[in-house]
Amino acid sequence: MSDPTSLKGTPRNSGGPVTRRGALKCLAFGGAGTLFALAGGVFTPIDLAVAASDRKRSASLGKPLFVQISDTHIGFNKEANPDVSGTLNRSIDIVNALPEQPALIIHTGDITHLSKPAEFDAAQQLFSRLRTTEIHTVPGEHDTTDPTVTEYFNRFGKASGNKGYYSFDHAGVHFVALINVLQFKPGGLGTLGPEQLAWLADDLKGRSASTPIVVFAHMPLWTIYEPWGWGTADAPQLMEQLRRFGSVTVLNGHIHQIVQKVEGNVTFHTARSTAYPQPIAGEGAGPGPLKVSAEQLPGMLGVTSVTVVKHPRGLRLNDTTIA
């Protein structure tokens, strides 16, 4: 299963500058992404290579709203990927090479691997290369392991008053950032908690049902695999609050692979990591780093971009690998 070949030393991971043409070529030839149009809660897949290589077609797909980056795990240096900074840099190159820059970047947690100050500093240094400067974050459980949980909040806590949850509006879309990695029940799933759910009820009160909603949190907000804790115990109470809205997009990270489903008007989607893949639910001893060959790795890492479409009103998700 394990492959001694590491990503390090392969020519494609040299960390050198990537031109836009080159990045687009990567997009086109990577062919691993699929573009999804969300229309009335139903996904319509569109070939990503066409979208990436044809600007006219690309423009008609909608305005880029934001790019989701997840599970960068800065500080990780094990066999599954000894150069997580290099793979994040390549992900950033792809974002920077998009024909039209997204307005926002959303990071769905596990910015660092061990919550160390030096890891946070290195991550922020890497993010500063993004052409899009507005970054919204939620923490993962790897970001909150310091006994006082201050390293994350000192850097990213301002938006939430150090609570971890907050909301904002952009381009007519209401964004809700939630934290589900602080109140674990032993042996259980992630938890939002009554205080956060009460805040959300108040936040959503009076909003028109036609407002597109984007909810993002680190751990999946639906149960993907309970034995590995891939879910959030009180997510059903969250869904109850979101049900009346016509377009809801729920974005998570944590599991380092794409899993998605559509339920009514709610689209659930987990993003790839930029650091290392994890096994499919239930395969192996637990949800640890999955060791794959250097050739396979880039095809298992990447980002998700989201565009707004006007007719019908909704959001479209587009997954891109760094292969």
Add this chain to the structure above:
Amino acid sequence: MSLRKWLVSSMQVLLLGAMAAVASPAPATEAAAQGSTIVMAKDFMFAPTSLTVAAGSTVTWTNRDDEPHSVVSENGLFRSGALDTNESFSFRFEKPGTYRYTCSIHPRMVGTIVVH
């Protein structure tokens, strides 16, 4: 015995230590004098899951996994930061009682320390 020697000790030593601790009060005291009883986090398990020690014993957790783990008591008595591979965390149990703990990174990992 130095802490380092304990860290490189095997699973068998760990279990012997644990057994000695529950065998009678005398070896338990001895374990306390030695300064540590080890619980390792490996393959998403604390081993042993339940450990009994005498009051005054220091328990050391060592991470033998590729993934980082942490040790967080349910009642807030102790909390390690993230322990990377081969890093350790120690806590001295002064009062008798049952102490449940979990890994904050993988909350399905749970363990219990019984202090008598």
